[in-house]
């Protein structure tokens with residue numbers, strides 16, 4: 048079997064990479080090791096670039112309509128990887144997962160309606176809802192003994208008190224990497240169905256399951272979930288092709304689906320894009336070995352960070368993820384406020400990590416580290432972090 052090299056450091060400058068070119072805009076400086084926005088620093092599987100090159104050899108790039116093989120690649124992938132069956136009519140192209148959330152918010156809710164999220168959670172869940180004049184209601188996750196769980200009693204209470212029209216679920220949950228179990232998903236579905244809440248389940252991290260865990264699509268959690276669920280998926284995180292923007296949506300319930308899909312179609316929101324469908328099909332049909340090797344590399348990166356922190360920076364603890372390549376780091380033992388944590392990361396360690404409070408006020412004391420990068424990059428980042436923590440600790444002692 049071909050062995051892929053994830054140790055290779057690839058210079059991404061000059062490629063319009065947000066991770067690099069966005070440093071000044073987001074962090075106010077560019078002398079930082081970029082370990083923030085959730086894409087991988089690894090080369091994509093060569094079959095994807097080969098498929099794109101092949102198509103680009105044809106000189107005409109007109110309007111496109113993907114054939115049956117594109118749709119089948121998504122259906123086969125979900126069945127093969129997750130045991131999740133999708134019928135062709137349940138599937139629809141969307142121009143990005145966040146745009147899929149935005150489209151669902153616009154179609155299923157009205158201005159002033161409440162939409163429920165569970166922070167700390169991926170920032171656009173809030174910005175899309177608020178930016179469209181809807182109200183956020185929160186059911187924060189519970190953090191106990193180093194682990195997060197969903198507050199199902201809280202969910203019942205918020206749904207009863209605030210009567211949201213929609214819940215945006217993160218499954219697996221970014222930034223923590225939790226895959227919700229089937230019982231939890233079924234309970235969410237029962238609570239929401241009874242209250243007439245549509246559940247939009249963002250499953251963009253679902254293919255990135257670690258340590259032998261299985262992804263459980265929300266729509267596989269029983270009849271209630273199928274009645275009210277809108278599932279969003281994509282090959283973008285899975286195969287490191289977010290720049291191609293090739294996402295899809297599944298709605299099982301025909302009553303929920305028919306008007307929604309018609310609205311997407313007449314507005315041409317669901318019109319596939321030539322390059323994205325070619326990349327997606329190549330990835331789903333030929334990228335499995337690359338993905339499996341990439342996930343083993345990410346698992347080893349998690350062990351590497353955990354081991355390094357245990358030995359050298361025991362003040363920082365790692366919340367072990369069940370999925371994806373993002374590590375939620377707990378800095379609270381340093382007794383620094385969030386501003387001081389971020390100053391330490393930026394000014395002393397020269398590292399661009401996501402500020403935990405981007406994901407909600409519940410993220411205070413935390414930062415998110417993207418470990419989808421070669422181990423040598425991670426090793427040097429951890430050394431800088433250790434030095435910064437130790438000098439900050441000394442400063443604190445001196446101040447006291």
Ligand SMILES: Cc1ncc(COP(=O)(O)O)c(C=O)c1O
Pocket residue numbers: 085142143144145146169217221249251252281283289294
């Ligand atoms: C949970 C989640 N949803 C959506 C996205 C972005 O998806 P897209 O680029 O397809 O809008 C991300 C990217 O980090 C994410 O973590």
